[in-house]
Amino acid sequence: MDALITAAGRALTLGDPLGALNRVSLREDPPALALRGVAMAQLGEFVTARSLLRRAGRVFGAREPVARARCLIAAAEIALVLRDLNEAMDALDRAQPALEHHGDRVNAAHAGYLQARCLLVIGRLDEAETRLSRLDIQALPLASRAGGLLVAAGIAMRRIKAKPAHTALDRAAAAAREAGIPALVAEVEVARRALHAPGAILSMQGESRPLKLEAIEALIASNALIVDAMRHRLRLGDQVISLAGRPTLFALLRALAEAWPGDSARETLLRKAFGARFVDESHRARLRVEIGRLRSEIGPLAAVVATERGFILQPLGTEGVAILAPLHEQEHADVVALLADGEAWSSSALALALDVSPRTVLRAIETLAVAGKIDAIGHGRARRWILRQAPGFPTGLLLSTLLPAR
Structure with missing residues (x-):
């Protein structure tokens, strides 16, 4: 390995793509092509970066499987940034076994971190956490270590666990500062601001206020019946009933929760759940059917009782009914x-x-x-x-x- 390739690799490790290009921009050998591809990716030139990495991978070929697998990892990370998730996961699935087989444990671990990041993006939290738990975070290079800890923080935030999220972000910030990469430090700070920002709107008995992650976690731990409008489910402590595939039933549930502790008129329910402008007997019949289905779904946590003008939600042995809604509700x-x-x-x-x-x-x-x-x-x-x-x-x-x- 020559001095220019080593120097270019060191520059990329320090987050200096221009310094790397100054050393290898005129070279056409496969190591230089790969390093140029990484540098162009860090500069945001993804099309050029992909082309260079593919050229490098083809030239490395079967004779140099480790170098070719490293090119696959870099291409997968570009695909992840561009949200070509199928391509990213396919490339990582091919690269990681090859790297482990040939003893390149550092880049194999980096591939594992990227797999966890892909799974986090598409919301597969259990799989992402399992993948991350198989990695020795401390054995990763500092930049990858900070990235892995950001994934851990993202999982904790989505699971509404404030303390693990804070711990992971503190460790990620320390790793980013030690790595000395300004862009990475900035990325950790963005995540930290997101953690400290309000994450939802709490509506309860006609009053609304924003909640941060710690307050959402405390609400979930309380004895309140929570209508979660962000995930379309009803929960009481550890008991969760999902209505994600039942939009009509969830619209009825939310309308009943908004009216609690009073009842909701039939006309209001028809308008909010079915978008009905004019009510006739067919609408009333459909409402009775859907209310029956809602009773069956949420029976373990709450009852729906008919009143003279409509229906009322009666939680079973709780402190009240709360609605968690997104900060900015809008179409799509x-x-x-x-x-x-x-x-x-x-x-x-x-x-x-x-x-x-x-x-x-x-x-x-x-x-x-x-x-x-x-x-x-x-x-x-x-x-x-x-x-x-x-x-x-x-x-x-x-x-x-x-x-x-x-």
Whole structure:
């Protein structure tokens, strides 16, 4: 291995892509192509980076499986940034076994961290946590260690566990400072601000206020019956009843919770659950059927009792009824929430993360684009979507140094 390749690799480790390019920009050998690809990715030139890494991987070929696997890892991380999640996970599944087989444990662990990050993006928290638990975080390079701890913090935040989230972010901040990479330090600070910001709106007996993560965790630990409008479920302590696939039933439940401790009129329920402007006997019949289904679903936690003018929600042995709602409820809020991470998403990645059909996502995208809330980047299969209010999008790249196996 020559001195220029070593120096370029060291520059990338320190977050200096321009310094790396100064050393290898005119070279066409596979190690230089790989390092140029990583540098271009860190500068945001993803198309060029992908091309360079693919060229390097082809030239390395079967004779140098470790170097080729490292190119796959870098390409997978670019795919993760661009939200080509299927491509990223496929590349990581191919690269990690090859690296472990040939004893490159550091880059194999980096691949494992990236797999956990992919799983976190699409909401598979159990799988992400299992993948992360198999890694020795302290054995990772500092940049990858900070990234792994950010994933751990993300899992804790989504599970509404404040203390583990704070601990993971503190460790990530220490690793980022020790690594001396400004972009990584900034990424940790963004996560820290998100942790300290309000995460939901609490509505209870006609009053609303924002809640931070610690307050949401305390509410869940209380004896309150919680209507979770962010995940479409009803919960009381550790008991959870999901209505994620039953939008009509959840709309009825929420309308009843909003009226608690009073009852909700039939006309109000029909309007909120069915969008009915004019009420006739067929609407009333449908309401009776859906109320019966709701009773059956939520029976272990609450009852729905008929009154003279409508229905009332009666929690079973709790301190009251609370509604947790997103900070900014809007049409297609689930799509907007994913785009809010600042990255550019493909429609197929959005469909995978939301577990809905591609056509459903396309309809949402068309509506949001017409409303001027999102912008398109690229054309055809390369088209990606970002929030309009975002002034560009951070790459979040923590690419490992690609040194050839020689």
